Amino acid sequence: MSDILALIKERNPGEPEFHQAAEEVIESVKPVLDKNEKYRKHKIIERMLEPERMISFRVTWINDNDEVQVNRGYRVQMNSAIGPYKGGIRFHPSVYPGILKFLAFEQTFKNALTGLPLGGGKGGSDFNPKGKSNREVMHFCQNFFAELSRHVGNRTDVPAGDIGVGGREIGYMFGMHKKISNEYTGVLTGKGIGWGGSLMRTEATGYGLVYFAQNMLETKNDSMEGKTCLVSGSGNVAQHAIEKIIQLGGKPVSISDSSGFIYDEEGIDTDKLAFIKDLKNYRRGRVKEYADKYPQAVYTETKSAASSNPIWDIKGDCAFPCATQNELNEIDAQNLVNNGVKLVGEGANMPLTAEAMHIVVSNGLLYSPGKASNAGGVATSGIEMMQNYIGNYWTAEEVDKRLQAIMKNIHQSCLEAAEQYGQAGNYMVGANIAGFAKVADAMIDQGIV
Numbered sequence: 001m002s003d004i005l006a007l008i009k010e011r012n013p014g015e016p017e018f019h020q021a022a023e024e025v026i027e028s029v030k031p032v033l034d035k036n037e038k039y040r041k042h043k044i045i046e047r048m049l050e051p052e053r054m055i056s057f058r059v060t061w062i063n064d065n066d067e068v069q070v071n072r073g074y075r076v077q078m079n080s081a082i083g084p085y086k087g088g089i090r091f092h093p094s095v096y097p098g099i100l101k102f103l104a105f106e107q108t109f110k111n112a113l114t115g116l117p118l119g120g121g122k123g124g125s126d127f128n129p130k131g132k133s134n135r136e137v138m139h140f141c142q143n144f145f146a147e148l149s150r151h152v153g154n155r156t157d158v159p160a161g162d163i164g165v166g167g168r169e170i171g172y173m174f175g176m177h178k179k180i181s182n183e184y185t186g187v188l189t190g191k192g193i194g195w196g197g198s199l200m201r202t203e204a205t206g207y208g209l210v211y212f213a214q215n216m217l218e219t220k221n222d223s224m225e226g227k228t229c230l231v232s233g234s235g236n237v238a239q240h241a242i243e244k245i246i247q248l249g250g251k252p253v254s255i256s257d258s259s260g261f262i263y264d265e266e267g268i269d270t271d272k273l274a275f276i277k278d279l280k281n282y283r284r285g286r287v288k289e290y291a292d293k294y295p296q297a298v299y300t301e302t303k304s305a306a307s308s309n310p311i312w313d314i315k316g317d318c319a320f321p322c323a324t325q326n327e328l329n330e331i332d333a334q335n336l337v338n339n340g341v342k343l344v345g346e347g348a349n350m351p352l353t354a355e356a357m358h359i360v361v362s363n364g365l366l367y368s369p370g371k372a373s374n375a376g377g378v379a380t381s382g383i384e385m386m387q388n389y390i391g392n393y394w395t396a397e398e399v400d401k402r403l404q405a406i407m408k409n410i411h412q413s414c415l416e417a418a419e420q421y422g423q424a425g426n427y428m429v430g431a432n433i434a435g436f437a438k439v440a441d442a443m444i445d446q447g448i449v
């Protein structure tokens, strides 16, 4: 296995996030490969770690000062063994092929866990939507999708949102695709309600995360009721995780953005959450404003060179990192353990460093990897695709019922796969093994392609 990892590092230099994601999976599935010669013979893990296709393109657009801007756009079509490529689009200055390969690799496992026919992909651009006018965002999205349009399709590759890409951006991209393809098809998910979108898609990732946590707590005869919850981020995933925590009787006490974090000891209630949604989704402001509105809350600026993130040193029962990759390191993990946190549920993709994850798992905390606990978003995207295929809409209750059932199944699949390989209760190993087996078997059935 160390040879495979060495090869991955050599073939993908300067891509630490991709190496990290690869290493975690390679370690977890080692017992499966040891037991099943067919996976080794067919070089399944090596093939899974090589994208089926990577598209890289120039995106030119004009800003409000009439200056020509040049950005880079990408799509990583990682694996289509069990369905069309599916995965979000991220607009953030940190986007480069290594980040997208890690995300597309994780996505392949996540999508397999949902039980739906979805392959894995991810895309994005180094475009920074922060501080841009509506017109600039629209112009960028249109030019980005004018190129990507020719590589996607409702049976080929169906992108969705991610960091920096919400309903507004999906709308602009869909509009451009419709114009140049002259077709009204579900080529993107996360569309607006009333023009192809599914009820509950916006809520699904955060809600699914908390449903998964509830399932984990039930294995200990416990529940979300009365739990103090630390949440990072303040975007789509964080907002809806907070909403579901409140609905299940828990007390969310924090939010963050890349400038700093808020600690509200009294708890974030539905009125305060409405303020956060307005602030982040419409006014596009900073979380600092929360402390201006609610003076009992404390705002702390994040220091970029700091060795740890003080949001994870707040006393609580459950921690839900919902911002970005590697936002919680080994010092933060030790703080969670010292403070008696019982559960860490990943809302973001790979928010714990490898060292942090080992600390959390070895100290016996309930820990769910993002590929399992944030799969509710893509699962509901799959449900949006189903509605688009049949040309109908389901009620919010119907979609939520399906979402809850999918999260329960993923939880059960993780437990069973971990147990089968002598790692009872280890959701990380369980998620990797369950996702791997499904994709690997499909790849073998489909031959060497």
Ligand code: NDP
Pocket: 161, 162, 163, 164, 165, 205, 233, 234, 235, 236, 237, 238, 256, 257, 258, 259, 322, 323, 324, 325, 327, 347, 348, 349, 374, 375, 377, 378
């Ligand atoms: P959004 O763009 O809606 O929100 C991201 C949030 O994280 C923002 O509040 C942003 O703050 C904050 N953030 C970004 N970088 C940092 C940082 N370095 N430190 C602290 N805060 C930071 O994205 P989403 O909520 O959609 O996505 C969040 C995570 O969840 C990502 O890892 C994404 O891949 C994952 N995910 C999302 C899904 C979805 O359905 N949306 C599905 C599955 C996973 P700022 O405003 O300063 O940028």
